Amino acid sequence: MTGDDIQALTAQLARDPASLVFLPLAEALRRRGQLDAALAVAQGGVHRYPEMAGAYDLLARIQSDRGEGDLAFDAWTTVLRLDPDHLGAHKGLAFLAFRAGDHARSLRYLRRVVELKPQDASLRAALARVEAALGVRQVPGFGKAAADPLRALEAEPGLALLVDLQGRTLAGGVTDRAGRAASEQVGAALAGISREAERTARLLRLGAWRSLSLEGGPAHFELRTPTIDSVLLVSRPREVPAGRLALLAERASAAARRWLEELR
Amino acid sequence: MSSLHSVLGELTPLPGVRGALVVSRADGLVVADALREDVDGRAVAALAASLADRMAGVTRALGQPEPVAWQLVGSEGLLLAAPTREDLLVVVVADPAVNAGELRLRVLRAAERAA
Numbered sequence: 001m002t003g004d005d006i007q008a009l010t011a012q013l014a015r016d017p018a019s020l021v022f023l024p025l026a027e028a029l030r031r032r033g034q035l036d037a038a039l040a041v042a043q044g045g046v047h048r049y050p051e052m053a054g055a056y057d058l059l060a061r062i063q064s065d066r067g068e069g070d071l072a073f074d075a076w077t078t079v080l081r082l083d084p085d086h087l088g089a090h091k092g093l094a095f096l097a098f099r100a101g102d103h104a105r106s107l108r109y110l111r112r113v114v115e116l117k118p119q120d121a122s123l124r125a126a127l128a129r130v131e132a133a134l135g136v137r138q139v140p141g142f143g144k145a146a147a148d149p150l151r152a153l154e155a156e157p158g159l160a161l162l163v164d165l166q167g168r169t170l171a172g173g174v175t176d177r178a179g180r181a182a183s184e185q186v187g188a189a190l191a192g193i194s195r196e197a198e199r200t201a202r203l204l205r206l207g208a209w210r211s212l213s214l215e216g217g218p219a220h221f222e223l224r225t226p227t228i229d230s231v232l233l234v235s236r237p238r239e240v241p242a243g244r245l246a247l248l249a250e251r252a253s254a255a256a257r258r259w260l261e262e263l264r
Numbered sequence: 265m266s267s268l269h270s271v272l273g274e275l276t277p278l279p280g281v282r283g284a285l286v287v288s289r290a291d292g293l294v295v296a297d298a299l300r301e302d303v304d305g306r307a308v309a310a311l312a313a314s315l316a317d318r319m320a321g322v323t324r325a326l327g328q329p330e331p332v333a334w335q336l337v338g339s340e341g342l343l344l345a346a347p348t349r350e351d352l353l354v355v356v357v358a359d360p361a362v363n364a365g366e367l368r369l370r371v372l373r374a375a376e377r378a379a
Contacts, residue, residue: 186326199311204341208339209336211336216331
């Protein structure tokens with residue numbers, strides 16, 4: 001849209017403030033990066049048409065472009081209250097959730113987008129890309145695919161592994177010193193460790209076991225039990241201070257616990 | 265090899281230490297101990313040796329050497345162990361309030377001396 005077009009739309013809106021021309025005008029201003037002007041026009045439209053989902057969607061996109069995620073979230077939530085199947089709101093909320101690191105929520109919105117428009121190959125491709133980026137895979141024992149909760153926490157792959165009591169990988173993955181995938185072997189070694197630690201702690205009157213720390217040669221390891229039926233291993237090179245590693249393990253354990261609870 | 269009892273004697277004075285042992289890894293039996301009365305040395309030895317094997321299994325699966333020390337922390341106490349070169353294990357049971365950093369240093373030193 002040219003500057004002349006925008007001028008014409010602005011004049012039209014001035015002549016007839018009730019006109020729906022605020023929609024293309026605010027959108028054109030947004031695309032040109034004139035976000036303050038776009039916001040003013042969209043806010044006027046929302047004020048005049050408080051039941052129009054499209055007006056709130058436009059407002060949310062402008063607020064998102066302005067980096068006002070919380071306001072955009074509120075606006076898109078309002079859109080879904082007015083129109084629960086609004087494609088743009090689901091897409092927008094998926095984007096906001098992804099940006100905030102809430103990948104599970106982001107995936108839920110994105111999957112709904114594809115449900116709403118299954119014939120759109122670009123949306124399916126976008127979903128596949130996000131699923132791949134988030135390490136979505138089938139989770140043993142749950143019969144469904146889910147994003148890997150350790151992916152977002154770990155700066156590089158191969159340093160954290162979550163297994164069930166049978167040693168099956170639930171999330172993450174580890175590599176051996178040579179860089180080869182070692183999750184299956186490590187999972188098998190971890191399988192009985194939770195029961196063993198629990199038994200040891202109980203018989204020696206140490207209370208409920210909270211952590212196992214292994215001080216290795218080139219690397220150190222922390223073990224946690226996020227839930228009674230899972231074990232988490234987090235490793236780092238020995239240069240990483242022990243306290244820092246313990247903190248990382250606590251964080252990963254909390255994320256794993258939330259994730260498992262959501263899966264259930 | 266230093267006298268095992270003198271090795272243990274450097275661990276037990278630390279406030280919060282309930283007991284210290286040297287354990288045979290192969291069979292989980294007590295080789296030497298310095299324990300409070302309420303600590304069952306045979307149980308500690310057997311459980312620590314078994315857990316040490318598990319730990320070694322984890323690091324082996326990762327292609328890493330055996331841990332030089334490991335620590336099981338519970339809500340009411342902790343177990344700290346370090347293997348020696350003689351296939352022994354120096355083990356300490358302690359209260360949660362023990363100075364864990366100081367204890368770790370002493371256990372590593374004791375494992376060296378017991379070798």
